[in-house]
Amino acid sequence: MTDLTIPARADRQDGHLKRPAISFEFFPPKTEEMERNLWETINRLALLEPKFVSVTYGAGGSTRERTHATIARILKETALLPAAHLTCVGASRGEIDEIVDRYHEVGVRHIVGLRGDPAGGIGTPYASHPDGYQSSAELVAGIKKRHADIEVSVSAYPEKHPEARDFDADIDTLKAKVDAGATRAITQVFFDNDLYFRYLDRVRARGIDIPIVPGIMPMHNFKQARNFVTRAGTTVPDWFAAKFEGLDDDAETRKLVAATVAAGQVQKLAKHGVDTFHFYTMNRADLVFAICHLLGIRAKSVQKAA
Numbered sequence: 001m002t003d004l005t006i007p008a009r010a011d012r013q014d015g016h017l018k019r020p021a022i023s024f025e026f027f028p029p030k031t032e033e034m035e036r037n038l039w040e041t042i043n044r045l046a047l048l049e050p051k052f053v054s055v056t057y058g059a060g061g062s063t064r065e066r067t068h069a070t071i072a073r074i075l076k077e078t079a080l081l082p083a084a085h086l087t088c089v090g091a092s093r094g095e096i097d098e099i100v101d102r103y104h105e106v107g108v109r110h111i112v113g114l115r116g117d118p119a120g121g122i123g124t125p126y127a128s129h130p131d132g133y134q135s136s137a138e139l140v141a142g143i144k145k146r147h148a149d150i151e152v153s154v155s156a157y158p159e160k161h162p163e164a165r166d167f168d169a170d171i172d173t174l175k176a177k178v179d180a181g182a183t184r185a186i187t188q189v190f191f192d193n194d195l196y197f198r199y200l201d202r203v204r205a206r207g208i209d210i211p212i213v214p215g216i217m218p219m220h221n222f223k224q225a226r227n228f229v230t231r232a233g234t235t236v237p238d239w240f241a242a243k244f245e246g247l248d249d250d251a252e253t254r255k256l257v258a259a260t261v262a263a264g265q266v267q268k269l270a271k272h273g274v275d276t277f278h279f280y281t282m283n284r285a286d287l288v289f290a291i292c293h294l295l296g297i298r299a300k301s302v303q304k305a306a
Helices: 032-046 064-077 093-106 136-146 167-180 193-205 222-231 238-242 251-271 286-294
Strands: 021-026 052-055 082-087 110-114 151-156 184-187 276-280
Touching: 021 032, 032 286, 052 064, 064 082, 064 093, 082 093, 082 136, 093 136, 110 136, 136 151, 136 167, 151 167, 167 184, 167 193, 193 251, 251 286, 276 286
Parallel strands: 021 052, 021 276, 052 082, 082 110, 110 151, 151 184
Antiparallel strands: none
């Protein structure tokens, strides 16, 4: 049976158990209806006081303006700290530098720097822009050179990047990003916690000491989400898939199962000392809100005075 009990933690602040640090990822909306849904999600999850929220950037820079507009609105209308995703794909160094300058001008001080997926989608050959940044490490260095006050987060891969020759080569890439100035790594989604802890051991053995934040994805639509994550190199264990068997046409039960499974995962990570989580929200608040509640995180509007 899944353990839904938060263990007592030794670390306390002001007499209270220390709550985990959380952050959320959103993607820029394509339609007015999607924009309304996104802002309902942002406003609800803002009550959980995340450390930051990130907004993704489509393949080939396809959502560049929508990403910027979403970030600008978050800055203007909320107290949240936004992190803008930025990739090397389909743009020259000059174009990317200009984007970084625009973000800095409107007040952004956190960028998630990524190489980015191939313009043709995951699984197609990657071709860097001839005048562009050739790697995520180069991008990180370029950002830090222009604006030293911008914090840069990068990606990490508990099952290694699909294009990496082996784990050593993949961790070499992470080390290069850290040496270039990255101060946090957020992992690709994973469902087997042992993969995360083994990866963390490898990373620490290489002298990389930045936070390696687990990326958590509640599976709102299991079949659709499985297709997406497996293309990106994530393994979906048989035991995990079995929990969603027979639920393709039962959205309500599927949602309950997804919340329970993801809550079990984060609570087991918390038991082993993980105190920071990044949630891939898919622009939906319900499951993430429930999981955070089970982690002991309360919306500020319902917190009780001590």
